Amino acid sequence: MKLITYTQGAGPRPGLVVGENLVLDLLAADPSLLPNWHGLLPRLDTVRTIHDRLQPAAAKAAAVLAGGGEVSLPFVDLRRCALTTPIILPSKIIAVGLNYKDHAAEQSKPLPERPLLFSKASTCLQAPGGPIDLPEGLDQVDAEAEIAFVISKPGRAIARERAREHIAGYMCFNDISDREAQYSDKQFFRGKSLDTGGPCGPWLVTPDELPDLGLGLRIRCLWNDVVMQESNTDQLIFTPDFLVSYISRHMTLLPGDIITTGTPGGVGVFRDPPVFLKPGDRVTVEIDGLGTLSNPVRRWRAPA
Known part of the structure; x- marks a missing residue:
């Protein structure tokens, strides 16, 4: 469905x-x-x-x-x-950093031994087709194509072999990132929580319509018509079932919670020279079986 x-x-x-x-x-x-x-x-x-x-x-x-x-x-x-976004105002959005082998390789970093978790404010979510706002003065904003999944029923300390029972479905996610804030703060929350910085959708696809755990899917990110990222969810280091079990050891997962699983290689900040989003761009995330998520980029100025 x-x-x-x-x-x-x-x-x-x-x-x-x-x-x-x-x-x-x-x-x-x-x-x-x-x-x-x-x-x-x-x-x-x-x-x-x-x-x-x-x-x-x-x-x-x-x-x-x-x-x-x-x-x-x-x-x-x-x-x-x-x-709108498939899920409106979830209790939490949990993101995973450095979770694709090719993303670790482009940074010359070893594969992490355990998931690197951070959160995004639930107010960051943006609908399919809605604008990604670049606040005035921010000029190092990047895009990250990701596959996200949504929790179906509450659970705490969920065994890995029962994790599938807690996954409602999968969707495209674009983890818009203010790199200047992300790196200067030494932690990710502010840089990852821009208003409109979490486009997702266009729909949530139930697991029965996808390969096991959403693996084996081609994932791409295009800026305008240029392919920036092209990979496969088989590159994931920590799979959704492992993430459900790992995260729920410390916190209760609730229906509607979004877990976004990380991005593959090809992001703008690690290109030579680095490239960032500009007003007038359009960012598109494509994942096999999940559809296409496309959002325009515009400049946003605070009201006088």
Whole structure:
């Protein structure tokens, strides 16, 4: 399943992409459901039952769309929806540094013996297509293509062999990074928490639609039409199941928590000479099976 959060006149609503341009509005399909993914992720079996039950109706609605007609609830036209981030205001965003072999190699660093964790403020999230704001005076902002996963149900001290039970799905993530703040602060939180500095989506893809643990997927990052990063999630040093177990030893993971797994080689800061984002650029993250996440870059100035 492809899980989305979208708006179409009303506030954000959970939905499923069930065809090329078709969305199943979950609240219209079953008004008893909770109105956001934080409440629905622990009940993905119920969501799947609704999805499967409405497949015949979805096929008819898709045919109507293909013929140029209009659909009615519980279906809506994806092309008329504004996608938000799949998860809105998670309790935490946990990121992993230096987690691709080729990213370690481009820095001439040894592979880490254990995950290097940092956090991003939940206010950094940005929707697919939304602008990445470069505050005035920041001129060392970089992009990092990443595969992220989202927690489905709460857990603490989760055994690695049970970790899959706690993963709701995977999505594209762009870890926008202010390198000047990141390196001058000697820790990552400020430089990794820019408002709009966490584009994600366009949807959350459930694990049954992907290879095991999201491994074996091509991942790319393009600045405008230039390929900056091209790698494969097989390059991950610490895999999602290990990360769930490792992180949950110290903190409870909650539904909707986002864990973003690190970036491959090719980032701007380690090029010769270094390159950084500029107003007018467009950054695109592509991951096989997860779709395309594309965001324009613009200058942002504080209100007078």
